[in-house]
Amino acid sequence: SSGINAEYGGVSKVYMELLGEYYHHRYGLDFRSARFPGIISATTPGGGTTDYAVQIFYDAIETGRHECFLEPDTRLPMMYISDCIQSVIQMMECAEDKLTQRTYNISAFSFTPAEIVAEIRKHMPLEVTYKVDPMRQKIASTWPQVLEDSSARRDWGWNPEFTLEKMVPYMLQKVRNQLVKELPTPKELF
Numbered sequence: 249s250s251g252i253n254a255e256y257g258g259v260s261k262v263y264m265e266l267l268g269e270y271y272h273h274r275y276g277l278d279f280r281s282a283r284f285p286g287i288i289s290a291t292t293p294g295g296g297t298t299d300y301a302v303q304i305f306y307d308a309i310e311t312g313r314h315e316c317f318l319e320p321d322t323r324l325p326m327m328y329i330s331d332c333i334q335s336v337i338q339m340m341e342c343a344e345d346k347l348t349q350r351t352y353n354i355s356a357f358s359f360t361p362a363e364i365v366a367e368i369r370k371h372m373p374l375e376v377t378y379k380v381d382p383m384r385q386k387i388a389s390t391w392p393q394v395l396e397d398s399s400a401r402r403d404w405g406w407n408p409e410f411t412l413e414k415m416v417p418y419m420l421q422k423v424r425n426q427l428v429k430e431l432p433t434p435k436e437l438f
Contacts (some may be wrong), residue, residue, distance in 0.1 A: 250352045265351045278344055281351040285325030285358075285395045287332050288415065290422035297384045297391075301326055301364060305423040317381035320362040321390045322388050325395035327356040328410040328418070335406055347354035349403075355395035356408035 268279035286298025292306070293299035300316050301324075307314035317347070335354045359367075365376050400406035410418070421425075 261398050269350050272350055279350050280347070282336065282339060283351065283353045283395070284332060285327050285355050287327055287329055288419065289329035289357075290419065290426050292426075297387045298324055298326065300361060301359075302419075304361075304364060304368065304374075304376075305419045306369050306427070308372060309414065309420065309423055309427060312367075312373055313375045313377075316361045316376060316378050317384050318361050318378075318388055319380055319385060320365075320378055321360050322385065323360045323393040324388060324391060325355045325358045325393070326412075327354070328415045331408040331410050333412050334409070335400070337404060338402070338404055346403055349399060352400040352403075352406075353395045353397040354400050354406060355397045356410055357412050358394050359412050364412065364416070367412055368420070371417060371420055372393055 265281050268281055271277040272279045286296075287299060288298075288301050290305075291302070293302040297318075300314075300318055304314045306314070322375070332354075339352065339354070361376075361378070365374060368374050397406060
């Protein structure tokens with residue numbers, strides 16, 4: 249799958265990618281673009297389709313309970329924020345002659361709600377119920393389960409640091425820091 253969704257946001261992204269391709273071919277503009285999966289950080293979630301993957305950490309720490317709005321087997325591609333930032337730096341520092349395309353899929357790992365629950369439970373108790381939101385489930389069902397990023401890996405050596413297993417303890421600590429109102433240093437945010 250291309251990683252493109254048919255919602256307005258997906259359509260406008262494709263428009264900008266094609267416009268960048270045009271300016272590259274017509275005027276030689278060094279245009280570079282990235283398609284990302286759901287990005288996970290300790291920032292309070294805003295209600296998007298992949299935000300359950302952040303909210304679950306807040307709920308686990310605050311109440312030990314989480315109500316998930318996606319079905320337990322809904323697999324979606326995700327990435328931890330520091331890998332996202334690192335991938336952009338690597339892409340921008342890559343010599344232009346090594347690029348075989350102008351828009352790259354960049355990903356790290358994919359998981360389901362059930363899988364992130366199991367991983368969190370390795371570190372702390374967590375009770376989970378599923379109350380599926382039909383609209384968000386419909387959106388999630390149109391997205392790819394895996395964001396294929398072999399071109400980024402081949403062209404500029406993309407290789408994420410974080411897996412689900414490595415991310416969970418980091419996120420638990422980062423969210424704890426947020427909840428106790430400690431002011432983390434910039435390095436602690438990532």
